[in-house]
Amino acid sequence: MPCATHLTTVTSIPDTKQRVALPRRLAVLSFCADTITKAPAMPYNWTTAPTAPIQELHLWPHQSLPARGMAAFVLTTFTLLLIPTLPLLGTRLLWWLLPFILLAVWGVYFALQHNYRTRQITEVLTLSGDTARLIRTNPKGDTQAWECNRYWTQVTKYEKDGPVPHYVTLKGMGREVEIGAFLSEDERIALYDELNRALRR
Template sequence: MQLWPHNSLSPKGFAAMVLGFFLAASIPLYGVLGTLVLWGLLPFMLAATAALYYALRRNLRDRRILEVLTLTHDNTSLVRTDPRGDSLSWDANTFWVTVSLHETGGPVPYYVTLKGSGREVEIGAFLSEDERKALYTDLLTAVRRAKES
């Protein structure tokens, strides 16, 4: 099972967003073309466009998370790759793995965790609330099937 954050902004959508913002922000500048006021307003418009570009790029970079869960009869393994490319892994005997749903008290509502080998690890914290609820039921089913096989 592989989990990653939803990314609704395609590269074409990114370009259209930045270009559209630039064009919309430049409309007030047409009235001051040929005056010194243009040079006073232009840096602010360019700074706002650069800030939008940076924020969208940063958001895209921060969403490069991948969680891979591997379930077999003998072993359950979770590998999380963060946006910087660093990997964290967790392994446990499938027989002792439990899936928990914490409706409150976690960093997000309906926080899903796996517990085994003396450790409790989060899974899918970047998903939406409805997706975490669905993930919980899917994990319960998958772990039960792995234990039975």
């Protein structure tokens, strides 16, 4: 099974009730329309123009829960765990339960922090006149690099035979390295097409 090397307005209505309810309905409809029509941004970005002599592509994993969201989630968890203990205020039983509550909150925080840290990955692909260079920065800060003549670089997509569906790799100089393996399946398909176009320019 091929597997690449990991990189080194409201109109007024007479009825008062309708006049109050209509804006709310419009607000809900507007929110739903925005949610449907606004596609989420891709977790990769070409930082240069397509016609620029040097092109640079940045890729990063999805971060569905940013740092602020994580803090809010932990605080909400702590609050929800405390609510059942309110009748126990002033009793010894509360002090017996408190360490277990704190332990549960710490466990949630630790799991979220670990997931956040492990997704601190960036990949930067640079295409210059005759060189293709890929640099990957891992969660611990170490980097891995791959470089090849761009005219010899091959973009391959393994639809079923890779670690993930539509697994995209770059091949050249006797090495095959993965790129954007952390992206979603549709994003990897789009990435494959974009890389082929970019390398042919």
